[in-house]
Amino acid sequence: MRYSHQREVIREIIFSTNSHPSADWVYAKARKAIPNISLGTVYRNLKQLTDQGTIRVIQDGPLTRYDWNKDPHDHMKCTSCGRMVDIELPNDDLKKMVKNQHDFEVSDVEITLIGKCNKHD
Amino acid sequence: MRYSHQREVIREIIFSTNSHPSADWVYAKARKAIPNISLGTVYRNLKQLTDQGTIRVIQDGPLTRYDWNKDPHDHMKCTSCGRMVDIELPNDDLKKMVKNQHDFEVSDVEITLIGKCNKHD
DNA sequence: ATTAGTATTAGTAATCATTACTGTTTAAAT
DNA sequence: ATTTAAACAGTAATGATTACTAATACTAAT
Numbered sequence: 579m580r581y582s583h584q585r586e587v588i589r590e591i592i593f594s595t596n597s598h599p600s601a602d603w604v605y606a607k608a609r610k611a612i613p614n615i616s617l618g619t620v621y622r623n624l625k626q627l628t629d630q631g632t633i634r635v636i637q638d639g640p641l642t643r644y645d646w647n648k649d650p651h652d653h654m655k656c657t658s659c660g661r662m663v664d665i666e667l668p669n670d671d672l673k674k675m676v677k678n679q680h681d682f683e684v685s686d687v688e689i690t691l692i693g694k695c696n697k698h699d
Numbered sequence: 700m701r702y703s704h705q706r707e708v709i710r711e712i713i714f715s716t717n718s719h720p721s722a723d724w725v726y727a728k729a730r731k732a733i734p735n736i737s738l739g740t741v742y743r744n745l746k747q748l749t750d751q752g753t754i755r756v757i758q759d760g761p762l763t764r765y766d767w768n769k770d771p772h773d774h775m776k777c778t779s780c781g782r783m784v785d786i787e788l789p790n791d792d793l794k795k796m797v798k799n800q801h802d803f804e805v806s807d808v809e810i811t812l813i814g815k816c817n818k819h820d
Numbered sequence: 821a822t823t824a825g826t827a828t829t830a831g832t833a834a835t836c837a838t839t840a841c842t843g844t845t846t847a848a849a850t
Numbered sequence: 851a852t853t854t855a856a857a858c859a860g861t862a863a864t865g866a867t868t869a870c871t872a873a874t875a876c877t878a879a880t
Contacts, residue, residue: 622829637758640866691807739840739861
């Protein structure tokens with residue numbers, strides 16, 4: 579894939595945060611570096627970066643977010659502050675169990691824990 | 700909540716399938732019973748039925764789907780046929796572990812297993 | 821360094837899912 | 851039967867994402 583300044587800026591934005599930003603948030607950030615960057619450019623490059631495995635998509639309800647962390651991991655979503663935090667949960671047992679009991683070959687496990695983080699009560 | 704024929708038809712459609720239908724699919728079905736039913740009516744009633752706990756929403760990537768099964772359960776999504784099947788997975792250990800290790804009070808656990816079901820190889 | 825070829829871009833229009841609005845209909849309480 | 855508000859059909863508006871197009875800018879070959 580050919581170099582582009584826009585894509586590089588977008589990549590850096592994703593890699594600079596743990597907040598799992600939306601396309602819109604990336605767009606706002608990107609405009610600070612490249613004021614006339616187009617929203618379409620943001621979407622196109624987010625897709626390309628995802629396709630080539632540089633970043634990944636996470637789904638927060640109907641919201642699409644992006645994440646630089648490609649290691650297998652899960653998420654905790656706080657209902658009070660809305661923040662989504664990474665967490666690593668074991669799932670080997672889950673995979674085995676499903677394979678044995680349902681003959682379903684699991685390639686990926688997505689776990690989202692919804693609740694309240696320690697900043698609230 | 701006042702009775703409405705439209706809502707009753709929509710409710711029956713959801714309860715008649717295990718396919719976790721989208722709003723659009725429900726709309727298409729509903730038109731067979733009530734040809735001039737409005738898409739807005741479908742959305743409004745799906746929301747009402749969800750709010751009153753008669754049905755529930757499940758998220759399939761960016762797609763919103765509806766489900767009559769309100770028991771706590773998870774989903775297996777087959778990458779070959781796209782079908783989403785219910786499965787009950789234990790998660791008490793998960794909750795305890797997260798509470799102890801991260802001081803995060805889990806109210807809901809959403810697990811989606813992505814892989815291949817036994818109809819494919 | 822110049823050129824040529826094509827991926828990428830900005831800007832805009834189009835699409836898709838969902839929600840909001842509005843005047844009319846209808847359930848259901850009096 | 852009359853009244854009242856919830857629900858409706860039809861349509862417009864919104865928000866997220868994708869598609870289109872003519873201009874621009876990487877990059878490889880000259």
